[in-house]
Amino acid sequence: MRLAVNPTRMELQRLKKRLVLAHRGHKLLKDKQDELMRQFMSLVKAIRGLRQEVEEGLELAFRSFTLFRSQFAPQEAEEALALPSKRINLQVEERQVMNFRVPVFTAQISGKMRCYGFYNTNSDLDRSLRGLEKVLEKMLRLAQEEKTLQLLAQEIERTRRRVNALEYILIPSLQETIKYIDMKLSEMERGNLTRLMKIKEMLAER
């Protein structure tokens, strides 16, 4: 699509400069996109294993909890866990990756996981909480990595849109406009030349 500009030499110069800049920007963004993709793929690979571990751990913990929960009245089950002694202090900081910030979770875990007596509870509850305790740190790491992955994906999407906009819209329209101005200027040049030749011919006839 041609840009709506006046076909002047000045405009032509300006557009040529913009085209050079657009090419350079396109190359840089393309490089950035490739690097983001590389990081994205390696993170996906790392997360896949971690997510599987967390899901397996949680499945085991939830199954044990369902078993515990099914053997007691809901009030008894909830009472057992009504006064938890485990405390998690989660600090969220940020780290710069390329031009965007990814979260860094730092957890300070204190206290015991078991906060109940042995009467009216059973080993299913123990197993469930042990399972949760085991996956807790992995869950925090997974949350951090998955948030990074999500931000990375958004950044890739944004960069790809910019690359595409440069590659398929801005650069072609600049090229088309430059070509148009070029042709227009050439035509004006030819018109001028013809006019001058005609004037010269008329003067010669007089």
Add this chain to the structure above:
Amino acid sequence: MELTDYTISFSGKLKYAYGVGRVRALERRLLTKGDFAKLLEAKDLQEALRALGETDYSQAVLGAAEGASYEEIFRAKEGELFSLLEELSLDPEVTDTLRKRYDLHNLKVLLKAKFGEEDLDYLFLPWGTEGVDALQRAIDEGDYRGLPPWVVEAIQETISSWEESQDPVVVDLTLDRHLFSHLLTVFRAAKLDFLSGWIQREIDLLNLKTFSRLRLAGAELVELRESLIDGGGIEPEFYMGIFAEPWETLPSRFVTTLYRRVVEEGFSKGEDLAPLERACRDYILSYLRKARYTPFGIEPIYAYFLIKEEELRWVRAVILGKENGLDPKFIRKRLPSDYL
């Protein structure tokens, strides 16, 4: 102290002739292995409920069809059971002990709500002997009027333990200890050997499970001592002496106790404690079944109540398992042998 089998005495127990007769009739309606097999093999919740509808729980299932939640059904069934107990009981001071664990539950709820500064009123259970308001007054204002001494002592000791340790485990352990001690005192005072024997066995098996759970959790010896309950047939020192021994040698340590078979079956799967918990339930159920040989007395009524409560617990487990899509093999592994 070694436990011996209880002796049956008929004197002064003829007043329970009607109650025992009634319980004998009701025992025939307890769920059988076949009923549990049908429940477990049901493809889904609806099929399980249909199977349950063909048993003593038909009214409850009818309630479910009318939109009641399963918990309401189980609660209604518990209500029926307590009404029956009230009807048949001629010694309320003894049968009230069956409600004490609900007092204990409500006490735990109130104390945890106080310590955690949270509103836990929705966790109260209705079957206790003491009013929640009276318990609340005692905890908040120190007004212990009308409360039995064991509750007063339990509240006072729990509050002071919490102030010292700020540990929620201590809250539960202190209250549990008071409950068991109270039950033992009541049964001994009433000279009910069968029920004293039952509670002693409950204490022993609870200590055995506590011992195993703490071993598995890698706890310290001092934690074990604090968690064991006195009053059983096996002294806490026995468990402390074998706390560090490997799992394989443990069965040999229990050879001379009443729990030889429980330990053999319970520790057969290494560190998985589900078989132990099941073996403990089997042992208690088989002990309670001995009450059938008591022609007259409070024991058969008391035992029927406990057996029915156990049945209700497992019906709940199967139904909730179905509702949550749990593989029946997990429930089957925990179900007492009576139902398998």
